[in-house]
Amino acid sequence: MKEAERKTITSRPVLVGMFVLAAWIAQLTWLLATGKYSMYLHPRYAFLPALSVVVLAAMLVWLWSARKVSIPVDEDGTPSADYTGEHHRVLDPLQRYMLLLLPSMVLLLMGVQVLTGTTALNSASSFAVRKLASAGAVGPEEAPPPPPSGSYHEITALDIYFGKPELLVGRKVKLTGMMAVNPRFPKGMYALARMLITCCAADARPVPVFVKGSPPPTVRPGSWAWVSGVLRLKRVGSRRIYYIEPDSVTPAAPPESPYLY
């Protein structure tokens, strides 16, 4: 029986695979180099995409080394009729790997954006409200040094949730966040909220800081604002509610790092 002729070709599925891996490496490297990965992952997990790039690069090298394959061909150089492999095809592997290009495509078309969500802010904060109301155990720690006369001490919701907010009561404070209104909020108050990330943006949940009064018409729900005022404490039964009595509320652009970690 005559042995079929063989021809060495560059496997097209391997080339498609290399293209997919290169796209992954490019997007992860770009996110790491620009620091924008923190829009998706907690900054302390920067090593995770970095490790991914290393492993993907090793895989890319392996594919490069495996790109040349030998296939049986007929006399005219076309793959022989009984050859069932796909090394000469490009459409089939492209279809199969298409889904792997979806993250790159979404990143390319949407860009890096900030998680918002009027609905999330307004409804999900209901469970945060209860936690907030019981936050802030009184401890012996000293209050932070007072800011220069007339200036405001910049705080975040973390100072209220996980700090010693009672030490800041009566101080001039300022904070930024997204405007949130919710009927579950204490009466006569709205809130400025930011998303708190534990691991990645998929676990983000809004944490509100209450502001006394009605939201100004210049700031729409879900948009960013700065509020400056005095931090006050209100006791409702056994619960303590910290809120800001505002001097001013002004619309603002999202901060460079919009999330809390």
Next chain:
Amino acid sequence: MESEPVLWFVSILMVLLTFLFVTWYSHEERVVNFSIYFLSIVFEALPFMLLGTLVSGLIEVFVSHERIARMMPSRAWAVPIAALLGIVFPVCECAIVPVVRRLVRKGVPLSCAVAYMLAAPTINPLVTLSTAVAFQWSPLYFVGRFAAGFAVAVAVAWLVGLVVPEGRGLKDSGPAGCSLHDHELGQCAIHAAPRGFVPRLSAVLGHSVADFFDVTRYLILGAFIAAFLRAFVDWNSLLSIHSNSFLSPLALMLFAFVMNLCSEADAFVAASFVDFSFHAKLAFLVLGPMLDIKLISLYSSVYKPRAIAALVVLVPVTVYVMSLAVDRLQALF
């Protein structure tokens, strides 16, 4: 692979829809949130998926069928021991799927594979530690999660072993159990028992590459659906069902199913459910690492529809029964 045409169709459809979707509505709030949820789930799971594929490659090259058969304990103890093996592989649920996929191809019985797959993300030391930190070292939570996770994994594995006959729950993976033999990469030079460190290392990498391309598609598919449901449906109303002891575990289980959180982070989210009782939070903590939207998609890279259907029914039912039993026990003591 039997589901390939379906997956191709879904792939093309998803890519086209996404293109139209994000091009026309790129500034719509829910579309923005969808893109962030989708990329977050994928970027967070990717390194663990890669780790899983590397471990899978190591198993393929360094662990023979015969060794797996020798390592399997007697039938009665096989399932609980397989579940306890989850302690020694401290990663979340995404990494476990490629590993289990390889183990079942090496001859590990279905029930043992299910026990290991369900238990590992729930009882591994990192998850136990994160649960302890999230709940201020309250043993009720981290010991409770470990014990309940182990019990549910063993119970579900036994039940799956009963309802799905051995050999009919796993996807066909070709005669040699090596995905490099399939389709695109053609002849598999690395499968011919390579000798020496470098050729073996290369073989490990080769199998990892094949696994990466095979399994990551399912991750992306699952992440896409999960992100869509997260962004376009308001699930937060579920959190208002906290006072009914029968409904509250169901509410949090459904929440866990759609949130698709990593098992190393979900305890911090659970800790914020201050209105919910312990048994409801326990249901959330146990179900999340075992069953969510992206996991169902990932499981379909290993199991046939019959086994997946068994998991989709048995896991929530067992978790719910466990949760109600815990509630009754708490009432007694």
